[in-house]
Amino acid sequence: MTAVETEAGTLQKGSAVGQSVPRKEDRRLVEGQGVFVDDIKRRGMGYLHFVRSPYAHARIDSIDVSAALELPGVYGTLTGDEVAILTDPFFQIAAPPGGHVKDYALAVGKVRYLGEPVVAVVAESRELARDAAELVMVDYEPLEVVVDARVALAEGASVLHEECGGNLSYSGVWEWGDVETAFAEADHVVKIEELHFDRFNSTPLECGGALVEYNRGTGQWTMYTNNQFPGFAAIMMGPAMRVGLDKLRIVTQDIGGGFGNKITSHPQLVVCCLLARKLKRAIQWTEWRTEFHQSMSHGNERWFEGTEVAVKADGTLLGFRTKAIDDAGAYLRYEPLGGVIWSQVAAGMYKWRHIRLEFTQAMTNKAPVSPNRGYSRMQQLWFTERVIDIVAHTLGFDPVEIRRKNFVQPEDMPYETPNGCVYDSGDYPRVMDMALELVGADRIDERRAEAASRGKLLGLGIGSTLDSGTNNFGQSQLINPDLQFSGNNEVATVKLDIFGEVVVTLGTTPQGQGHETTAAQVVADILHCDVDAVHVRAGHDSYWNSHAGFSGTYASQFAVTGLGAVKGAADMLAGQMVKLASMVFQCPEEAIELADGFARIKDNHEAALPFMALGAIPNANNAGFPEDPPTMNCRFVYRPPFEVPDKETKFGNLTLTYATQIHACIVEIDPETGVTEVVDYAAVDDCGVRINPQIVEGQVMGATAHAIGAALWESFVYDEDGNLLTPNFYDYHVPHTLDMPPLKTGAIESPSPFTPLGTKGMGEGGGGGIHCICAGIQDALRAAGGAIVTDSHNPYHRVWEMLSHPERSRETVEVTSR
Amino acid sequence: MSTTSTTRTITVEINGTTYERDVPASRLLVHFLRDDLDLTGTHVGCDTGSCGACTVQLGADAVKSCCMLAVQADGLSITTVEGLAGDDGELTPLQRAFHEHHGLQCGYCTPGMLMSATALLEQNPKPNEDEVKRALQGNICRCTGYWNIIEAVVAAGEGGAR
Numbered sequence A: 001m002t003a004v005e006t007e008a009g010t011l012q013k014g015s016a017v018g019q020s021v022p023r024k025e026d027r028r029l030v031e032g033q034g035v036f037v038d039d040i041k042r043r044g045m046g047y048l049h050f051v052r053s054p055y056a057h058a059r060i061d062s063i064d065v066s067a068a069l070e071l072p073g074v075y076g077t078l079t080g081d082e083v084a085i086l087t088d089p090f091f092q093i094a095a096p097p098g099g100h101v102k103d104y105a106l107a108v109g110k111v112r113y114l115g116e117p118v119v120a121v122v123a124e125s126r127e128l129a130r131d132a133a134e135l136v137m138v139d140y141e142p143l144e145v146v147v148d149a150r151v152a153l154a155e156g157a158s159v160l161h162e163e164c165g166g167n168l169s170y171s172g173v174w175e176w177g178d179v180e181t182a183f184a185e186a187d188h189v190v191k192i193e194e195l196h197f198d199r200f201n202s203t204p205l206e207c208g209g210a211l212v213e214y215n216r217g218t219g220q221w222t223m224y225t226n227n228q229f230p231g232f233a234a235i236m237m238g239p240a241m242r243v244g245l246d247k248l249r250i251v252t253q254d255i256g257g258g259f260g261n262k263i264t265s266h267p268q269l270v271v272c273c274l275l276a277r278k279l280k281r282a283i284q285w286t287e288w289r290t291e292f293h294q295s296m297s298h299g300n301e302r303w304f305e306g307t308e309v310a311v312k313a314d315g316t317l318l319g320f321r322t323k324a325i326d327d328a329g330a331y332l333r334y335e336p337l338g339g340v341i342w343s344q345v346a347a348g349m350y351k352w353r354h355i356r357l358e359f360t361q362a363m364t365n366k367a368p369v370s371p372n373r374g375y376s377r378m379q380q381l382w383f384t385e386r387v388i389d390i391v392a393h394t395l396g397f398d399p400v401e402i403r404r405k406n407f408v409q410p411e412d413m414p415y416e417t418p419n420g421c422v423y424d425s426g427d428y429p430r431v432m433d434m435a436l437e438l439v440g441a442d443r444i445d446e447r448r449a450e451a452a453s454r455g456k457l458l459g460l461g462i463g464s465t466l467d468s469g470t471n472n473f474g475q476s477q478l479i480n481p482d483l484q485f486s487g488n489n490e491v492a493t494v495k496l497d498i499f500g501e502v503v504v505t506l507g508t509t510p511q512g513q514g515h516e517t518t519a520a521q522v523v524a525d526i527l528h529c530d531v532d533a534v535h536v537r538a539g540h541d542s543y544w545n546s547h548a549g550f551s552g553t554y555a556s557q558f559a560v561t562g563l564g565a566v567k568g569a570a571d572m573l574a575g576q577m578v579k580l581a582s583m584v585f586q587c588p589e590e591a592i593e594l595a596d597g598f599a600r601i602k603d604n605h606e607a608a609l610p611f612m613a614l615g616a617i618p619n620a621n622n623a624g625f626p627e628d629p630p631t632m633n634c635r636f637v638y639r640p641p642f643e644v645p646d647k648e649t650k651f652g653n654l655t656l657t658y659a660t661q662i663h664a665c666i667v668e669i670d671p672e673t674g675v676t677e678v679v680d681y682a683a684v685d686d687c688g689v690r691i692n693p694q695i696v697e698g699q700v701m702g703a704t705a706h707a708i709g710a711a712l713w714e715s716f717v718y719d720e721d722g723n724l725l726t727p728n729f730y731d732y733h734v735p736h737t738l739d740m741p742p743l744k745t746g747a748i749e750s751p752s753p754f755t756p757l758g759t760k761g762m763g764e765g766g767g768g769g770i771h772c773i774c775a776g777i778q779d780a781l782r783a784a785g786g787a788i789v790t791d792s793h794n795p796y797h798r799v800w801e802m803l804s805h806p807e808r809s810r811e812t813v814e815v816t817s818r
Numbered sequence B: 001m002s003t004t005s006t007t008r009t010i011t012v013e014i015n016g017t018t019y020e021r022d023v024p025a026s027r028l029l030v031h032f033l034r035d036d037l038d039l040t041g042t043h044v045g046c047d048t049g050s051c052g053a054c055t056v057q058l059g060a061d062a063v064k065s066c067c068m069l070a071v072q073a074d075g076l077s078i079t080t081v082e083g084l085a086g087d088d089g090e091l092t093p094l095q096r097a098f099h100e101h102h103g104l105q106c107g108y109c110t111p112g113m114l115m116s117a118t119a120l121l122e123q124n125p126k127p128n129e130d131e132v133k134r135a136l137q138g139n140i141c142r143c144t145g146y147w148n149i150i151e152a153v154v155a156a157g158e159g160g161a162r
Helices: A026-030 A066-070 A080-086 A126-134 A179-185 A230-241 A266-279 A289-295 A338-345 A377-395 A399-406 A428-438 A441-453 A473-478 A515-527 A558-585 A611-620 A693-712 A765-784 A796-804 A806-810 B029-036 B093-100 B110-123 B129-135 B147-157
Strands: A046-052 A058-064 A074-079 A117-123 A137-142 A168-176 A188-197 A209-215 A220-225 A248-251 A283-286 A301-311 A317-327 A354-362 A457-471 A490-496 A502-506 A534-537 A592-595 A598-601 A604-610 A633-638 A655-669 A676-686 A744-747 A813-817 B007-014 B017-024 B055-058 B061-064 B077-079
Touching: A026 B093, A026 B110, A046 A126, A046 A266, A046 A289, A058 A080, A058 A117, A066 A074, A074 A080, A074 A126, A074 A266, A080 A266, A117 A126, A117 A266, A126 B029, A168 A338, A179 A301, A179 A317, A179 A354, A188 A377, A209 A266, A220 A266, A230 A248, A230 A266, A266 A283, A301 A377, A317 A338, A317 A377, A338 A354, A338 A377, A338 A457, A338 A473, A377 A399, A377 A457, A377 A765, A377 A813, A399 A428, A399 A457, A428 A441, A428 A457, A428 A655, A428 A676, A428 A744, A441 A457, A441 A655, A457 A558, A457 A765, A490 A558, A490 A611, A502 A515, A502 A558, A515 A534, A515 A558, A558 A592, A558 A598, A558 A604, A558 A611, A558 A633, A604 A611, A655 A693, A655 A765, A676 A693, A676 A765, A693 A744, A693 A765, A693 B147, A765 A796, A796 A806, B017 B029, B055 B110, B061 B110, B093 B110, B093 B147, B110 B129, B110 B147, B129 B147
Parallel strands: A046 A283, A220 A248, A317 A354, A502 A534, A676 A744, B007 B077
Antiparallel strands: A046 A117, A058 A137, A074 A117, A168 A354, A188 A301, A188 A813, A209 A220, A209 A283, A301 A317, A457 A655, A490 A502, A490 A633, A592 A598, A598 A604, A655 A676, B007 B017, B055 B061, B055 B077
16 A cells, blocks of 8 residues: 655645645535536436347337327437437548448437437436336347457448448558568567457446536527537537537536546437427436446457567567557447557557558447547557567567667657657656566565465566557548647636635546646646635536637546646736736836735735735726726636648657556466466556646556456457347446555656646556556466467456467467578 | 336435435435435446445445335435534544545545445444455445555544544
């Protein structure tokens, strides 16, 4: 256990940044006074329940809602046929063939995955809505199901979207450097037949939901929701609903976890909007757990086929080539952006310069994928880490030393990768050494022998990851040149109100990341006041002006975009406060300082204006000034410095910052059962300047737990008929208290030279735990046949198979040396 | 088919207040608390009794209020998260410990965690780490990885918050 020292009550004004200030959010949350979406009520509201498809692939022959409508207390229904009349299909990010997908808010004519919403029923209570949904009669004609992306792309496979002419959504060749020459110069070529990254997601404890009202006078909808990327939801919804974005007011409040899984709830929000208008009443929708598992935002499953790695005799890695096959599920709700996001970390943390990756994405009869903590980069980083460990295993290199040799070095920073991304700062060897020290790697031989004496196999694993943050949305043009998105932005306003209250509004949608606290820390230091004197309005409200097109909380960016905006607005306000004080005292601005909650004359502290006076003058007492006093209401839009990447060469900087996390673990495997136990674990983080170390450590811990779960227990398993076999927390085992290994954490700070505060986005962790547990298992199995770990998910039965038939995986790896 | 039309009158004491209400026989206790009484601190995170977000105290025991019908609580006494802090708003040592040890992020599992841990501390005032883990194994948290939660409960048992 680690303990983080908190500094409650001892903070000096002007030094809040860098301190573990206890969170401002906590009080309401520990009292049960948070306001989550399902807590919001309206008089006469109707509860919505979805009728969902029991088939993975079927034609809808008929729908009969009459029995449901006859039930007293049922307010109404909505079917796909109505949706197809009232809305247009959602805008597709993909170019053809994926761009031809016709995606509506409810199934139209056909269902494509088990759990797809077919009809919505609204009634006076949750229970009645659910009962009534069971009375809706839908006749289906089952169609052939395809659940494997590799099969979906094969000739003759059952086709989900006929208009696409097949199941391919996107394909592209990504090549940088001189791959042919690298392989010609290699002393060894390691060939890996197939690697598989499993399907799971981070399953926030609160499921999706909304309370939606329609104002018939203004034609405007208000959506109280836990969608975590309202800017994206709005641009999906507006054109589909044939309205301008001014008609779509999206409001968020406390959100019970997100992890990316709450980005693509726009179809459900459209259903709520249509029903609020149709039934002339507020609509309350809260998803049940089983519904979430069946239909929301699975992580991207990915295969890497025919990988080849070019290696010099001394262990220098020259490059690799591979074919990635990605499974998007049934609809492209955020995809095929996963087809480019991976390239933010194409090279992982290593200096190889010659890379070729053929990316192909298929649609299958499974739930649609969309961002999940570490979105698409986690898959690529797992791949590079697996490659390193497999190369080390087969060529006899030490996994630590081959990393140390091939890491991008601190003196290389800022480092431009083969595809033009710029790693801003970092010290990977040092972070790795810290992680190894924390798990006692120097005593590994001794521990291995001790474990062996108890009949256990012990292994050490390393997982090196980058958390690339602050997207350049221009990368979307690399998968669809016609898209008109680029750059990024976030907005904050900081104002001084009449009684001197410092009020901050954000465009972000925090889900536990502590934005209220860290924003207040930044503002308090700039205005030189107490953190407690800064009031931060949590959540997003598109009705006001504290948002921009990319507003939301996703993709590791708040510490850069959100706090960059907060800093900008607070700097503006500080300037205005100084100016107003200089007007009042009739002295130059240079003579004024902000200190201890006052604007005062530097060499005459008696001449001091409290915040209350500064707030009151422009707002309520402004006569007699020879020129306008400043407004004390400042809005700042932070825009990171980006160029549009080159579409031909797929070259350019795709994210502004690269935080580092290196995880190390020691695992023990019981050869009798194949059960893996993590007996020691360390995660070391470097995210540049930490505004609040305790919050950073909390994010590291959370990402670690997700990764351990995904490595050992969590998997969305489908049978060949497309039935989800893990649709709830019984069958989908997320880690519980008793599952957690002892954890040690560490941190260094390599400030980003590119960001206003030296911060980097963090929180996703890049799946470090998955990579290091895979490595640990492979290391442990050396003493029992030397199986190669080729899957990201290794439950006991897979480990058992590796123990029983180590040759099966070994035969999939081949070395050619000259 | 529709059981929702059958209602019964129940009397329940919650956080010291007695409520008499007509409830549909099919209504879960958690939805009675949330929808009928507006005690929305008790949350719902699953539909299989697995996650513990809905945990309340029924007498001395921590129970999952999604696994009981409201009518089964007739005549009983319940404490929810809203009933933890004193009338003067003073947080319990456990609530303070969660705050100081960063034992919560999104806060959605927190009420259930607090109720399970409160029941533990009443029965075992100084639990060790292993006892805390066992007492909280029915509560899922997806944000923290549990480490700080366990630390907070142990600290609360050792004399409250720092």
